[in-house]
Amino acid sequence: MEDNVFNQMAAKYDTEDRKELANVIANEINRILDGKNYYSLLDYGGGTGLVTFQIAKHFNEILLLDSSHEMIKVAQSKIDPKQDYNFEARQLNLMEDNDLGFKADVIILSLVLLHIPDIETLLQKLFNVLNKDGMLILIDFDKNESIYHPKVHNGFVQNEIMELLTKIGFHDIEMHTFYHGKNIFMNKDASLFSSISKK
Template identity: 40%
Template sequence: MNEGIFNEIAKRYDNEDHRHLAGVILNELKQHLVDTEDKVLLDYGAGSGLIGLELADQFNKVHLADVSSEMVEVLDKKITLGNTGNAEAHEMNLLEKDTLIKADIIIMSLVLLHVKEHQKLIQKLYDALSDGGKLYIVDFDKNPEVTHPKVTNGFTHENLKEMMSNAGFENIQVKNFYEGKEIFVKTDATVLIASGDK
């Protein structure tokens, strides 16, 4: 994962396209996140908090984690400005160092495509979940038309199910929920959500 690139874009991350797609993803996640008022949420790869911060009022505690120190600064400012007392920002790279945070629910939205070690990261997320916890991965469905040296061109349902199963997840479900124009490296793409229980 290239922290430098994300540091550069941190301050202009909340553009209209990102806000729109985040809103679509947020609406999908909210359908799954019920009775969470006493739960701890970890938004891994939170970026500028377009999703995790919007969910803060549904949880007891929200941890917003990102590899980019500048993204974390943006998050800290948003937390302060929004007076979001139950949210905390963390600089975190689970591929390099484990976390002491234990979450009941982990969400990871449009992050896996930026990572080379997919299986390792999914395993680290499993380890960061409390027993009985749940992981939600939002990413792009496999798209052979996307070619970019710094991202994976999406994931098949079977591939995600296999990686999640290998990490120990059960009751794994994957479904497509949105098709958008030029949303993935300026290419039309389909967004999926995968979930699994620890």
């Protein structure tokens, strides 16, 4: 989808269905992060922060990026200055702007690749933003042949994502399907996978 679509959706983005799916995703990411010690998080394409705020407790420095300025406005309105962590929400499209000025221990990509035509370029840029020994956590839909949209991937084959991550330089890659839900992907039943990889 184009950025202006997300700008139009932003004010009403946090529906009950989206919150429910974000809870499922945040639970999986919290499971991955529990017991691990990381300092900084980049949530790329984090939208209104539905997932980000639920995993923030693991980090000291958090940067949420999204290409939609209206999504960022909603995320900024949720930031609590009394929290123990430093949270910044900023508009930026890494496909067009390399000047991030931030290095992360952990990068989250949650339902983002769906909307990216050139996923290899984005993953390469995110690899460069990761600190040494940093971790990329990728959440997305498994390939779903019953879905078609001209601007959205219909999910991904896990082995193909693994090969791409390996090509870029990631290692210690783990991947599995962790959730099956009804009407969660363009009103179709679908499954979500998570991928963990190290730099």
